[in-house]
Amino acid sequence: xxxxxxxxxxxxxxxTTVGGAAGSDEIQIEVFRSIEEMENNASPYRVFTSLExxxxxxx
Numbered sequence: 001x002x003x004x005x006x007x008x009x010x011x012x013x014x015x016t017t018v019g020g021a022a023g024s025d026e027i028q029i030e031v032f033r034s035i036e037e038m039e040n041n042a043s044p045y046r047v048f049t050s051l052e053x054x055x056x057x058x059x
Contacts, residue, residue: 012045013038014054029054 013035017028029051030044037045048054 015044027051031057 013032015030015032015038017030019026027049029048030038031046031048031054032038032042033045046057048057
């Protein structure tokens, strides 16, 4: 499952991918500087594997 959203009043956009085997939660959050970078499959600015890391990044 992929999802898009904005962070910090539009300063960043993110895409999340959730997957893994049954009973296993695996998440990857890719942070991009613009929608264009995300849509053109540019390398992400940051990649997080937990929601805690994303929250720390937003502080």
